[in-house]
Amino acid sequence: QVQLVEYGGGLVQAGGSLRLSCAASVRTFSSHSTGWFRQAPGKEREFVAGIRWSSGRTYYADSVKGRFTISRDNAKNTVYLQMNSLITEDTAVYYCAAHGGRSNVLISSTEYDYWGQGTQVTVSS
Secondary structure (H helix, E strand, O other): OOOEEEEEEEEEEEEOEEOOOOHHHEOOOOOEEEEEEEEEEOOOOOEEEEEOOOOOOOEEEEOOOOEEEEEOOOOOOOOEEEEEEOHHHHHHEEEEEEOOOOOOOOOOOOOOOOOOOEEEEEEEO
């Protein structure tokens, strides 16, 4: 089975940057679409960014377009989320997730079968 481990969260000032990483226990990201989600206190988990396993095409929530970049390194079996120009509204627990099959639906959390433990990102003003 697939196990995902996330790391890279922390505290950063507004305008700064963080890079989140998600490492898979087995070869995953070349054959399973992957997404990043986030959840702030009192809010529903929301889609942030995703990458299709087949084409490598990326998709982003409107709130992060132009600021965040999702990428993958198949040799390292790792997916990244580069976050630039951070704002306080980005504060949340960020989760890495992977499909169990070969679905190309990225924005719905119910399409994902494997999840990381989450990593806290806090952006201060």
